Amino acid sequence: MKKLLLLILIGMPFLIQAQNTMQPYLTLADATKISDAAEAKSKAEGWNMVIVVLDAGGHMISLRKMDGVQLGSIDVALGKAKTAVYFKRPTKAFEDMMKVEGGVRIATLPNAVAIEGGLPIVKDGVLVGAIGISGASSAQDGIVAEAGIAVYK
Amino acid sequence: MKKLLLLILIGMPFLIQAQNTMQPYLTLADATKISDAAEAKSKAEGWNMVIVVLDAGGHMISLRKMDGVQLGSIDVALGKAKTAVYFKRPTKAFEDMMKVEGGVRIATLPNAVAIEGGLPIVKDGVLVGAIGISGASSAQDGIVAEAGIAVYK
Amino acid sequence: MKKLLLLILIGMPFLIQAQNTMQPYLTLADATKISDAAEAKSKAEGWNMVIVVLDAGGHMISLRKMDGVQLGSIDVALGKAKTAVYFKRPTKAFEDMMKVEGGVRIATLPNAVAIEGGLPIVKDGVLVGAIGISGASSAQDGIVAEAGIAVYK
Amino acid sequence: MKKLLLLILIGMPFLIQAQNTMQPYLTLADATKISDAAEAKSKAEGWNMVIVVLDAGGHMISLRKMDGVQLGSIDVALGKAKTAVYFKRPTKAFEDMMKVEGGVRIATLPNAVAIEGGLPIVKDGVLVGAIGISGASSAQDGIVAEAGIAVYK
Numbered sequence A, B, C, D: 001m002k003k004l005l006l007l008i009l010i011g012m013p014f015l016i017q018a019q020n021t022m023q024p025y026l027t028l029a030d031a032t033k034i035s036d037a038a039e040a041k042s043k044a045e046g047w048n049m050v051i052v053v054l055d056a057g058g059h060m061i062s063l064r065k066m067d068g069v070q071l072g073s074i075d076v077a078l079g080k081a082k083t084a085v086y087f088k089r090p091t092k093a094f095e096d097m098m099k100v101e102g103g104v105r106i107a108t109l110p111n112a113v114a115i116e117g118g119l120p121i122v123k124d125g126v127l128v129g130a131i132g133i134s135g136a137s138s139a140q141d142g143i144v145a146e147a148g149i150a151v152y153k
Helices: A002-020 A028-045 A072-087 A091-097 A103-108 A138-150 B002-019 B028-045 B072-086 B091-097 B103-108 B138-150 C002-010 C028-045 C072-086 C091-097 C103-108 C138-150 D002-020 D028-045 D072-086 D091-097 D103-108 D138-150
Strands: A050-055 A060-065 A118-123 A126-134 B022-024 B050-055 B060-065 B118-123 B126-134 C022-024 C050-055 C060-065 C118-123 C126-134 D050-055 D060-065 D118-123 D126-134
Touching (some): A072 A091, A072 A118, B028 B138, B118 B138, C028 C138, C072 D072, C103 D091, C103 D103, D028 D060, D060 D072, D072 D118, D091 D103, D118 D138
Antiparallel strands (some): A050 A060, A050 A126, B118 B126, C050 C060, D118 D126
16 A cells, blocks of 8 residues: 555656646647637628737748738738737737837837737647737727637637 | 619629729839829929839839939838838828827837838729838928829829 | 740740739638638548638738648748749749759749649639648649639639 | 150059049939830830849849739849849859759859849949849840840940
């Protein structure tokens, strides 16, 4: 019995370590579900958007550009999503920081688009990717980004 | 009769959508006409300019650099015109936004040159390209850009 | 004879000389239909792919990356599709040219990925965009690209 | 008399040095004349081309893209002209080098497009710029480039 307990105790760190070498990740099915929700919200509001979902490395899993959206929104949506991955926070956090005295320094930060519409996607406390939205006002972009990740949370 | 009118009105969106799978575009002849007008205005004012006309994908149709213009104006004119294509608005809109509190966030926007002198070119309500001017003050650049598209409108 | 073939392949496939200043374009619905067909073919064959559809200006309308595909395939698929837009021909045309004597000069051609898997999308004789596929062998990429545009032709 | 000759001989280097502090350069009028000739030749042959003229620093003086030319020809024409400026030789020189054993090393040369259609523009033995043509076969591109500089020589 003591021997069994010893084995269990000795074995525990190994098991924990083994669990820590695993992390959740986004699948294309996840990204499609998130994008469908974002597109549905966009259509319901009468907005045209670019909808981007990135993985935890900042690489594209999916992108869709609704008809008539300005070309600039492609790189803006990509930039917002990349910012949310690279800095593990909503892009609105940087937008707010820029309004404070001295906050203009954020404009020198590499890979940071300081405009609402980018949100990190988190599973079990681990960053698995981000969504980036552009096409309407930045507040509206933010609403659609929230609608997208709402179906994943 | 009222019923017929109703059917026609309801049917319109479908027809418009079907027609929307075709769109107008700029020709080299258009770009040359626009550039000639911009150059004539520049000469009349005694200004030397870089004059760029892009298509709806942000690609060059024509560029001309008048003698003595600073080299930097080539990329500035290209950047202004690209901004006008990518964001479907005059670059002055971004210039004005940057003057408002928090507007400095525009400096983090990909592909946006926030300086007057870039104007979208629109035909039948559809963006077909843009003109970008650089070489004098940004207000003067704007005047020449207006003179260019005036002959296309 | 091989040199003659090379000349013909380099020679531009002249598409419609537009007297008409209107031209067709791809919608998101078109791009989704094309991508769905490409993904279905990939799944049926047991291949994982990145599937990209660009517009006539070389800008993304849609991208989807199936689970487990190497990251490099994102830029490869984008590059193949861009090549097909920029040079109005299948990327396999450049792959074949590089096999001919002197054909290695294609390696110095800007914006050309000379690997099968990129196909122009043409409507009414006008280039409206391109599909780019990467993830399996280049021949398999080509098969999936064909399956994609087959539903649009 | 000998003294005068001595003065002349001593003075010569100074005069030569004084002449060397001046160099010819291309004007927009020159570039337009060259481009008009190239466009006229293109039209006469039924080819559509991108026609670029660069200055001695490799910067654009003028660019024009005839209707329907593939987008890729913009960067190809720019690349050919830049090559002709940067290496003071026709791009065909590099194309020919690539056909020789070991010539594939040219593909690693920065700023070298090894495809016919780029020609240096020389005045009084001094490089003043280059013309770059793309849109048809590389041999046809070369014919149009020659037609362009023929009016300047």
